[in-house]
Amino acid sequence: MTSARAGARPEATRTCHAGWHDLRAGGGAARRRRRSALGESRYVLATGAEAVERLRVVQRVHGPDTERFLHRAGLRPGFRVADIGCGAGIVAAWIAEQVGGSGEVWAVDVSPEQVEQARSEAARRSLRNVRFVVAGALNTGLPRGSFDLVYCRFVLMHLDDPLAALREMRALLRPGGVLACEDGDFAAPYCHPPLPAFDRCFELYRALGHAQGQHFLVGRELPRLFLEAGFGDPHVALAQPVFLRGAEKRLPVWTLKECAPALAKTGLATEEEVTALCQELERQAADETTLVAMARMTQVWAVR
Template identity: 55%
Template sequence: MRDEKYVLATGDTAIERLKVVEATHGPDTQAFLKRAGLREGMHVADIGCGVGIVSQWIASQVGSSGSVVGVDASAEQVQTATQLARQAGITNLRFHAASAYATGLPYGTFDMVFCRFLLMHLAHPEKALREMVALLKPAGVLAVEDGDFTAAFCWPPSHAYERCFELYRAAGAQQGADFTIGRKLFSLVCELGLHSVQVNLAQPIFAEGPQKLLPGWTIEEAAENLIAAGLASREEIEELCRQLRRLAGDKTVVFGMARMMQVWGTKQVV
C-alpha cells in the first residue's frame, strides 16, 4: 500500500460529499474539540485536513489572536482548501502539503493538534501520532477521532446498507486502510505518554435529511476501485445505489452512521 492513498475521490469532485460528511459528523466534532479545550487564541494544527472544512470552523473559534495550519498529503486538496478559505475571507488559516509522518511544521509550537478520518488511511498510525505529539507545546492537547465502520446499522435491517459498508471496508483493506481503527484509538493514544487521556463515543443517526445520502455517495465514489479490485460488479453497485436512495428517502428508516471514537490527552510538562 502507498500511504495516504484514499479510497474515495479528492479535490473539487468530492466537495459536495465532504460537506455532507461535515453535516453528519461536524456537530460531534465541534462538541469534542470544545470538550478537549479549544478556545480563542490557540494555535492549532489540523492534520489530514482535506479541503479544510473543519479547519475553517477551528479558525472561527480561535479568532484573530489564534491561528490554524491545515496539513494534507494531497496537493490537490490543499489547493482546494486554500481557495475555499480565501473565498470565505478567513485570514488566520493556511494550508500546507505534507505527509502526516513528516509535516514540516515546527515542533513544540502548537496548543492543539487535531485529526479526523486520517489514521484509518495510514499504514503506520503510531508514527503519525508521534509526529503530532512532537508538534505540541508542553501542556498542549492532542485531539484525535476516527471511525469504526463495523458499527454502522440500518433499521429496519437492510442488506443493501450492510453490503455498502462491507464493500467500503473491503476496498479500504485492499489499500491497507483500517476502517475499524476507532476501537483501537484509546490504546494507541495511551501509548504516547500523554497526561489525562480521555475518551468519548459518538454515533450520528438520521431518519431524514441529506446525511442519509452519504452511504450511497460513498459507494458511488468508490465504485471504480471496487470494480477494478473485483469486489463488486458495476451492476451490483448500481442496484445498491438505487436501493440506498430509496431507503434514504424513507422517513421510517433510520441510518446509524460510522461510530466515532474521540480521544484527547495533554502533553506532559517536562
C-alpha cells in the same frame, strides 16, 4: 496556554520540501509525483472539487459532534492549531473562526487538490489566519513543540502506520498542548428496518480498506494508540450520528460511488452491483420511516 502569532496570510501554500509553493503551478502529473513523495495514505475516495459535496455532507453528519469534542478538548481564542488531513478545509475554517485573529490554523493535507479546496473555503469565509501545507501525516514539516492543539478526523484509518502519525502529531505540541483525534468504526453503522444493501455497502467498504491495508476499525484502537504514542490519561468518548431524513442519509451512496473504481479494480464488486446497491440506498434515503446510523466515532484527546 500560549497565544499564536497573528497575521498569517492564506495567499501561499507550503510544502514540507520546497518552502512556499503556488498549487496552481504544474500539471496533474506533477501533483501526483508530489503526492507520492509526501504521503503514506492509501486514500481511495475522490479529492479536490469532486469531493467537496460529499465532504460537506460529512461535516453535516459529524460536524456538531466534532465541534463539541474540540470545545471539550479546550479549543479557545488565541490558539495555534494544526489540522492534519484537513481535506476540503471545512473543519479548519471553523477552527479558524474559533481561535480568532489572535490565533492561527495550519491546514495540512497530502493532496494538493484538497489543500486548494481548503484555500477556497478560507477565502469564501474571508479568513486571514489560515496557513496551507501540502504534507503527509508522518512527515508534516511543521514546527516542533509549537502548537496548542493538533487535530485530525478520518485520517488514521487511511494510513499504513497510525501510531507513527500520532507520534508525529505529539511532537508538534508544546508542553501542555492537546492532541485531539477522532476516527471511525465502520462495523458499527446500522439501519432500521434492516436493509441488505446497506449492510453490503459497509461490508464492501471494510473489505476494500482491508485490501488496501487501511484500518477501518481504528476507532476501537485509538485509546491504546494514544497510550503507545506516549500520552497518559487520555479522555475517551463515543459519538454515533443517526438520521431519519435529509441529505445526510445519502452519505453511504456518495461514498460507495467514489469507491466504485477501486472496488472494480480489486474484484470486490462489479459496476453493476454497485449501481444496484446505490439505487436501493437512494430509495432508503428518501424514506423518512427508515433510521440510519453512521460510523461510530471514537473521540480521544490527551495533554502532552
